[in-house]
Ligand SMILES: Nc1ncnc2c1ncn2[C@@H]1O[C@H](COP(=O)(O)OP(=O)(O)OP(=O)(O)O)[C@@H](O)[C@H]1O
């Protein structure tokens with residue numbers, strides 16, 4: 386399998402703080418690779434090093450076979466970027482934002498304009514082409530940034546929370562567009578806080594926290610290896626929580642995960658037997674999901 390990104394012991398430091406602390410991973414050609422993690426985990430810092438808006442503090446990074454420390458301007462001409470912050474130019478109209486961005490790729494003006502119109506239609510913004518940026522809603526701005534990222538028909542696209550701020554319907558058709566891009570051979574690298582988005586779009590995921598990798602694998606493998614097939618979930622009061630943890634841990638071979646006032650059980654057997662032993666209201670058994678993996682890996686940290 387051909388790698389389009391190879392990161393080895395990447396470090397991003399802000400003064401003495403390591404926002405990214407020795408991260409190594411590879412992204413294969415044509416896959417959708419997702420970076421997950423709680424707020425402040427270091428996802429955007431990793432992204433910024435990959436698309437050249439932050440200096441690499443330490444480590445090695447190759448993008449499309451090019452050393453990112455030496456050839457970032459070449460890399461920038463080959464990739465598409467949806468940054469977490471939109472970075473649209475408020476002094477220009479929607480269309481002009483695309484045209485000016487397109488100039489960077491040295492494509493003929495007519496080609497850029499045709500492509501811009503095509504993308505505005507794809508993002509359902511064709512009626513807004515002459516508007517100023519400040520006249521757009523938050524979701525419209527996000528869709529414009531997606532259009533901007535696709536302008537040069539890049540084969541590798543970085544998407545830092547692409548659908549944050551989009552309504553559920555828009556999110557749905559953006560997913561369809563992203564899947565179609567992947568089908569046509571484009572490699573996608575994305576971050577998201579929507580576990581459903583990661584499950585729907587990503588072939589492989591890297592979960593990070595505190596600048597480091599916590600787990601890596603396909604969504605299905607991560608679920609099976611870190612949580613199991615099913616979970617039971619119940620809510621307890623702050624007073625009860627230690628009591629329940631003791632009771633369950635003493636009696637069952639289940640692992641107890643805690644997220645706020647919720648307890649989750651995982652185990653190799655079905656956790657069904659445990660239900661009878663726990664007399665708590667609001668108890669549910671359901672299929673394990675990526676959300677459980679995320680909570681298990683980063684949940685304790687988030688609640689401390
Ligand atoms: N320019 C900066 N100067 C100093 N610290 C920074 C800077 N940018 C990010 N950080 C810190 O680095 C850490 C990682 O931030 P980063 O933006 O990479 O997180 P993230 O995983 O993208 O979070 P989110 O999900 O909230 O977008 C945080 O502790 C943040 O405060």
Ligand SMILES: [Mg+2]
Pocket residue numbers: 428429430469545
């Ligand atoms: Mg971020």
